[in-house]
Amino acid sequence: LAKTTQPISMDSYEGQEVNITCSHNNIATNDYITWYQQFPSQGPRFIIQGYKTKVTNEVASLFIPADRKSSTLSLPRVSLSDTAVYYCLVVNRDDKIIFGKGTRLHILP
Amino acid sequence: EAQVTQNPRYLITVTGKKLTVTCSQNMNHEYMSWYRQDPGLGLRQIYYSMNVEVTDKGDVPEGYKVSRKEKRNFPLILESPSPNQTSLYFCASSLWHREAGTEAFFGQGTRLTVV
Numbered sequence: 001l002a003k004t005t006q007p008i009s010m011d012s013y014e015g016q017e018v019n020i021t022c023s024h025n026n027i028a029t030n031d032y033i034t035w036y037q038q039f040p041s042q043g044p045r046f047i048i049q050g051y052k053t054k055v056t057n058e059v060a061s062l063f064i065p066a067d068r069k070s071s072t073l074s075l076p077r078v079s080l081s082d083t084a085v086y087y088c089l090v091v092n093r094d095d096k097i098i099f100g101k102g103t104r105l106h107i108l109p
Numbered sequence: 110e111a112q113v114t115q116n117p118r119y120l121i122t123v124t125g126k127k128l129t130v131t132c133s134q135n136m137n138h139e140y141m142s143w144y145r146q147d148p149g150l151g152l153r154q155i156y157y158s159m160n161v162e163v164t165d166k167g168d169v170p171e172g173y174k175v176s177r178k179e180k181r182n183f184p185l186i187l188e189s190p191s192p193n194q195t196s197l198y199f200c201a202s203s204l205w206h207r208e209a210g211t212e213a214f215f216g217q218g219t220r221l222t223v224v
Contacts (some may be wrong), residue, residue: 032211041213043113043199044152084201087152091211096167097142099152 003027004088009104018075020103022088025069031090033064038085038102047086048073056108085109113135115200115216122190122223130150132200140203140211142167143175145196146218152199158183168187180196188222197221 005023012018026031029104031049036044048055050062050071061074075082113134122128134141142157144167154167158177172194174186183202187194197220203213 004167034211036213041197041218043201043218045215046212049212073220096154096157096165097140097201097211097213098154098168099144101149101151 002079003090003098006086006088006100006103008101009048009106011106011108012078013108014079018082018105018107020073020075020079020086020088020105021070022073023070024088024090027068027090028092030092032092033062034089034091035060035062035073036087036099038087044087046100068087078107079104080107080109087098111214113200113202113214113216115198115219117219119220120222124191124223125138125189128186128187128190128221130198130200130214130221131184132183133181134183134202134214135181136202136204136214137180138202138204138214139180140213141177142201142213143173143183143185144199144201145169145194146199147196154196155185166223190221191222195221195223 034049035047037047038044048060048062052064055062063072085101085104087099116131139160142153143155146152147217153169155173156175200216201213203211
């Protein structure tokens with residue numbers, strides 16, 4: 001049973017804000033929500049992680065509603081170099097770290 | 110520099126010839142894992158290890174073995190490789206922070222072709 005559901009692909013334009021939403025209806029109390037970015041033929045790279053409310057770093061923001069059944073990764077003012085696959089995961093201390101198929105984000109000029 | 114190092118980066122081998130892909134991390138992480146990535150299937154976990162001498166099966170463990178004799182190393186062993194194990198393999202390590210969750214670091218990948 002998949003832990004997360006996210007769109008298969010998205011297109012956007014340079015300079016726009018991109019929001020990718022992930023559904024995780026069965027999230028457990030001790031699960032964290034984590035997002036990774038992957039470029040072709042490279043290993044995934046950690047972007048951001050959160051447990052509840054909002055988290056922001058130099059790269060992105062992560063919005064988590066009170067029920068934690070979904071989350072939204074927000075990428076401000078994207079550029080062509082943000083074209084990549086983005087994975088949403090729910091992880092906890094005692095379990096496997098499972099990646100789904102991710103969202104293929106394509107940024108257009 | 111904190112890193113996860115896999116070797117080799119590229120490997121072409123023949124069916125049935127045993128091979129080992131090495132993975133080493135210099136961050137003193139407890140958790141290490143192996144993934145394979147195939148077109149259209151995303152990243153699938155093969156095996157993971159929560160600490161030395163502790164290993165568990167991931168989603169696609171058939172045809173693979175691992176060992177964790179030291180904290181820093183987590184080799185992936187293919188005893189009798191077959192063509193359906195042709196794939197891109199990634200090793201990862203992570204440290205669990207009690208209050209902040211975890212961040213996984215990935216190696217550069219090993220592209221394996223079995224003919």
